[in-house]
Amino acid sequence: MLYTYRAVDQSGKTVSGEREAGSERELADMLRHDSYLLLEAKLPAKAGQRFEFLKRIPMPFRRISLVERMGFSRNLAVMIGAGLALTRALEALAEQTSNPKFREIVTSIRDSVTTGKSFADSLRSHEKVFGVLFINMVEAGEISGNLERALKILAQQMKRDYDLRSKVRSAMIYPAIVVGALVLIGVLMMVYVVPTLTQTFQELEIELPLTTRVIIGTSNFLLRYYWYILAVAGIGAMGMARLLRSQAGKSAFDTIILRVPIFGVLVQKYNSARFARTLSSLIASGIPITRALEVTASVLGNSHFRQSFEEAAKEIQHGKPISEILRRHPNLFPPMVTQMVEVGEETGTIVRMLLRLALFYEEEVTNTTKNLSSIIEPVLMIVIGAIVGFFAVSMIQPIYGSLGNI
Structure with a gap:
């Protein structure tokens, strides 16, 4: 080649x-x-x-x-x-x-x-690009005289993070595309097909059943008020984006996500894998535990996970172990997590325990995304079939009814 x-x-x-x-x-x-x-x-x-x-x-x-x-x-x-x-x-x-x-x-x-x-100070001028984790790892590598090792750990960390994101994203893409296509086809049917059939029904003076009248009414509403609908949708989207940028809005959204069946479990496993690998990398690089917890908190996407590590960073200074702080959040950290962290703290092998946790939850994310795809596909097919069947029966039934009266 x-x-x-x-x-x-x-x-x-x-x-x-x-x-x-x-x-x-x-x-x-x-x-x-x-x-x-x-x-x-x-x-x-x-x-x-x-x-x-x-x-x-x-x-x-x-x-x-x-x-x-x-x-x-x-x-x-x-x-x-x-x-x-x-x-x-x-x-x-x-x-x-x-x-x-x-x-x-x-x-x-x-x-x-x-x-x-120093390399770390030079990177700080571009913190938005490289992030707090990258800069702190480089700084630890420079201080210890082992920058090469720190960069290798960072590359491995980012590779794992990229793999996790790709798996979660791929699990979400299929249902998003199907739902988006369904909405688009539905709008096109309401705007172009239904008005034509409505005119046919009027010419034949057919008595329409309730389901057909509902579809025609929805079509007329879309055609008559589409500017208002677009304006409300745009304002709603901007308002939602602004709400999600606020602390209260993000916290409420993250709470809802964690309670959604299947998706909530996936978010929990994803954040568990990220925290375990990030914290193990930071501690292995020689970064003080308090700073390591603060940096770990900054890379977690879910606000509840982030708050738990910010809390741990503050309380560990008063002598409290990490496992005790994590145990206060059983909805985020299963008993296995707190027990393995506790064993790691007691035996001085916390880096090894965190790596095992990271590997376990990364595998769990892989399995969950596979199961998610196998569950969502048949559910979407059923939903699509039900919607198409409802539309077809509602619009064709009056025509067959009129033919039967001839």
Whole structure:
């Protein structure tokens, strides 16, 4: 296979080219033999990748994706491990990235490091991009003199987080698409099909059953007041978005989500996996437990999980163990979580226990998303069949009734 690659030499100079290799690993070995370190390798674009060039279009407001940050962390760890100076490694990464916004940020960080600032302090100027977790892990790595290890842990952390998000997102996409398509088809039927049938019924002077009159009435309402409906929907959406940005609104929404069958369990397992892996990574990097709990709280999406760790960060300073604080929230943390954390605290193996919890709940998220798909699909089919059947019977019944009277 012909690979297009980017590599860096011992002086930090980036080179690119094409080379035949059986696999990416074989390509890396070939380049290493020539004193080059592989940064990126790509096969020729397939049909499904023909729009890849769109990613290179400059976008001032384009977000820095988790995948880009993950690649940055992993590649930086590899280059530092190979003996490159931090500034040269950052320069190579800036040249390699295809996102102009991210290239600008990495260049800014390199310039800041060149002036004598620490890597962590340079990252703090871009906290919204990298996040509190990333910066604290890097700072711990710099203090301990093991930045490479901290970056590897970060890359692994982000990879796990990306996998979890992808699984949860994929479980939600199918029902969202089906429901969206159902609503769109329903609106089109009400706006175009029903008025035509209504005119036919009027010409035939057919007596209409209640269900047919309800559908026709709904169609007339949509056609007559659609501007008002759109305005109310827009105002409602903006009001809901504003409410969810408030602390009270977010808390209420998170409470409702946790109580929804199946989805609530999925949210609980997802946040449990994230907290366990994040906290274990922070403690393993040498970050003080109080700060580790504060950072863990900041990365959790559900406000109730976040508040429980903020509470733990405050109370642990008074000598209370984490397990005792988590035990106060049985609706969030099952007995297994509190017991394993307690054992870890008592035996001094909390990092190992948290990693086991993370692996367990990551597997649980995978299983739950699979089960969710198998449950939702037949339910959606039943709902769609019922709606289509109701519409068909309601609109066709009067026609058959009139034919029977002829």
